[in-house]
Amino acid sequence: MAFLPGWISRLRSGDGSVYRQWGTSIRGKRRATRYYRTHRKVADTDLSQVNNTGDSESDLARTDFLYLQNATQNPRCTATAVNADMGESGQGWYRYPSMTQDPGRLNYGQGGVVAALTNLGADWEQRHPGNPIGIGDLSQFGGARSPRHPQQGHPNGNIVDIRPMRNDGVSGPTNFLDRTYSQQLTQELVDSLIGLRDQYANAVVTDILFNDPGIAGTRRERDRLDPRTGRRLPGVHDNHLHVTFRQNIGCP
Numbered sequence: 001m002a003f004l005p006g007w008i009s010r011l012r013s014g015d016g017s018v019y020r021q022w023g024t025s026i027r028g029k030r031r032a033t034r035y036y037r038t039h040r041k042v043a044d045t046d047l048s049q050v051n052n053t054g055d056s057e058s059d060l061a062r063t064d065f066l067y068l069q070n071a072t073q074n075p076r077c078t079a080t081a082v083n084a085d086m087g088e089s090g091q092g093w094y095r096y097p098s099m100t101q102d103p104g105r106l107n108y109g110q111g112g113v114v115a116a117l118t119n120l121g122a123d124w125e126q127r128h129p130g131n132p133i134g135i136g137d138l139s140q141f142g143g144a145r146s147p148r149h150p151q152q153g154h155p156n157g158n159i160v161d162i163r164p165m166r167n168d169g170v171s172g173p174t175n176f177l178d179r180t181y182s183q184q185l186t187q188e189l190v191d192s193l194i195g196l197r198d199q200y201a202n203a204v205v206t207d208i209l210f211n212d213p214g215i216a217g218t219r220r221e222r223d224r225l226d227p228r229t230g231r232r233l234p235g236v237h238d239n240h241l242h243v244t245f246r247q248n249i250g251c252p
Contacts, residue, residue: 082143082157084114092125093133106137110157112249134163158245175239176212209242211235
């Protein structure tokens with residue numbers, strides 16, 4: 001699946017946050033398909049950090065995909081600012097846990113990562129209406145390591161946890177050993193992630209960690225065994241995909 005050239009507009013909410021809305025142009029008509037929100041402080045004080053090209057807010061009106069300048073215009077193409085808020089839900093995706101259940105959830109990513117996830121969800125909704133993808137932690141604002149993930153920390157705004165798919169259409173947890181788990185839909189989800197491309201036809205996902213040995217395109221954790229019984233102990237990535245995106249999505 002390839003990303004299409006799109007357009008960007010700005011929608012300001014009542015609390016001062018700025019929504020970056022983008023969509024595709026089809027037969028001369030603009031069609032808004034998804035949006036993400038930048039942190040209010042960044043939106044109000046330093047819009048150059050949103051695209052991080054070193055230029056002005058006018059870059060947001062460009063028709064280049066993901067509001068990034070062409071590399072020939074900006075050889076130092078970077079888009080690593082971790083200030084795009086994933087939000088609570090959108091077309092084909094929802095967040096877990098809810099902020100009321102867990103106010104410490106990590107909500108921020110690089111702009112290109114958030115746009116890729118919303119694009120993934122919209123495409124998924126076309127194929128599986130009413131059965132959205134569950135998106136968990138990304139990074140904290142700014143991209144520093146988080147104590148919520150003591151091993152790797154989810155830094156830099158390019159890592160995201162995604163639930164495997166269920167076989168009953170419920171938007172809830174499962175794991176690859178549970179009777180509610182759908183290996184078929186999870187394989188389709190993994191294939192969709194691997195198939196994501198930027199406007200330069202570069203893959204945007206570099207690694208997927210998930211413990212189901214039957215899912216192609218992923219790698220597994222080493223099994224941990226109970227020393228008394230020899231049985232496998234539950235693994236951290238039995239119940240979610242740990243997905244790493246490429247840095248600087250949209251740069252050649």
